[in-house]
Amino acid sequence: MSSNPAAFRRRNPLTGEWVLVSPHRNNRPWSGATEESSTTALPAYESNCPLCPGNARANDTVNPNYDGTFVFKNDFAALTSHEIEPVEASPLFQEQAAVGEARVICFSPEHNKTLPQLPVSQLLAVVETWKREYLELAKQYNCVQIFENKGEIMGCSQPHPHGQIWAHQHLATEVEKEELSQKAYFEEHNTSLLADYAAAESKDPSRVVCENDSWLAVVPFWAKWPFETLLLSKDGVADFTELNDTQSLDLATIIKELTTRYDNVFNTSFPYSMGWHNAPSNLEDKSHWVLHAHFYPPLLRSATIKKHMVGYEMLGESQRDLTPELAAKILREVSSTHYLESK
């Protein structure tokens, strides 16, 4: 179907939203904005960086001389611990409290490293940090959002390798959509949506990027970003608390491979937002939920030409030119050794 030059739509079963695919449009010329590609080599330590070991942050707290990962409370958290006064109910003016907290996770003390440049042992430390933080925060909050914005283009204000956690009582809109869809699917089929999806994709190599015993990385059938991927637990694990040592190590390994493949597509540090969707922590029965990460990278045709999700996409629905199958092929065919290492 991907060789068919007609436009078509595909449905994301997790959100119920559609994406418009226009494969014939791949070769349209581009004379719009291009992004800067930062090629300047960064130092391993930067005295002005608020995330480097031993440096002071905005509120004058001094970072410890950490040498693995380092987690601290976000100095500019979007969530607060106190509640607003409730607003009288009206279908048009609905406002509710958003109680929660936000943390920052430094992935490495080295200012100039990115995930694919870390050895698997250090990536395992990142995975273990995610698990530990999740375990602690999930006791208190129903929705623990662990994510990474990578690259200036993704609004990342600090090049130092780091991710974030925003944890709160309420289910975020996207998590709620996925909860409803997975629940409805389970009720109808008595199997979980993402387990069935992983099984179907494992059998057909066309959208698979890489996999190991515990994890599968695919460009989903309904991908909206050009090189979007979905990283799925193959064992039907529902959240980080259930990950055993093998699954954690396999996760570190596949993150290294997937992010290396990204960087190798355009020989650049590939920007993205990625994040985890764990089962809501207050669910009694999590059988319908499969732990997964979404990678949403904006680049389209080079290190400097990104896909703009603008007018039509904001008002209508997401649109893509490159088919998911072609994106998967490109990611599969690049080397799994990082371009900077193989130099």
Next chain:
Amino acid sequence: MSSNPAAFRRRNPLTGEWVLVSPHRNNRPWSGATEESSTTALPAYESNCPLCPGNARANDTVNPNYDGTFVFKNDFAALTSHEIEPVEASPLFQEQAAVGEARVICFSPEHNKTLPQLPVSQLLAVVETWKREYLELAKQYNCVQIFENKGEIMGCSQPHPHGQIWAHQHLATEVEKEELSQKAYFEEHNTSLLADYAAAESKDPSRVVCENDSWLAVVPFWAKWPFETLLLSKDGVADFTELNDTQSLDLATIIKELTTRYDNVFNTSFPYSMGWHNAPSNLEDKSHWVLHAHFYPPLLRSATIKKHMVGYEMLGESQRDLTPELAAKILREVSSTHYLESK
């Protein structure tokens, strides 16, 4: 409520999605990406521009020497007129045809003009063009999406003032959400959602930007972009075919005022994506629908600092710092004379 320093959430009744508001976070420092602000004056005619009168486009068609608006078939349309072969139904792999067409509307022959710089008479010509195109395309397609991407930051590849129309059989995801919400509201209340909303906002000045007899521009209660606005028909008009001459002229007038106010916030040509939501054209009864435009401008704190809808927003839900009430106040307090005219 906007003076309350706690984070809170608000619900968009058109889509059912929530936005996280963090007013206490307004003053966080920014050391991330800034956008280029183009201050170079453009010529009124540019020989390389595919939209200027008399110039050749990609496919060697030559533009007429138009002197009002000019509409042509998009040379790189995302929609095609032929259908894909249907894919066997499966809840996880749903694919469908997307039959339609796309057009480009040049707003003015002058390469260096933007909407707020056009006199009302020329803006009326733009409105009349939208109406004419809508009328023609709505006979053939259920969903006619009329929009404008303005500025490089919004993926606009040509500075020449222009908008687009993507028209197709199926309802786009966002339109379908709004159709379902407006329909459900009407069934419950026997009044239309947006008519009730417009009436409530008209009474309370806190989110109103400007209004005239036929139109109301507000920063909606649930706005996700910092300076997002919703432009609403006050007469409950459902689509462009119903607009009378007064309503058309009033629309030209309010577009001039609203876009002028945008430019005056940062004394820059304010980028945005804007677009119209007409009632689906195949609806027999349109009583629940009110014609409206959404303006989604990305700027946050200056001509070069934009809001990044990234990690948390992509995986959780939209987040804003500035309250809608403060954004409305800023838009209301700037001059309604364009900063370039008043120099």
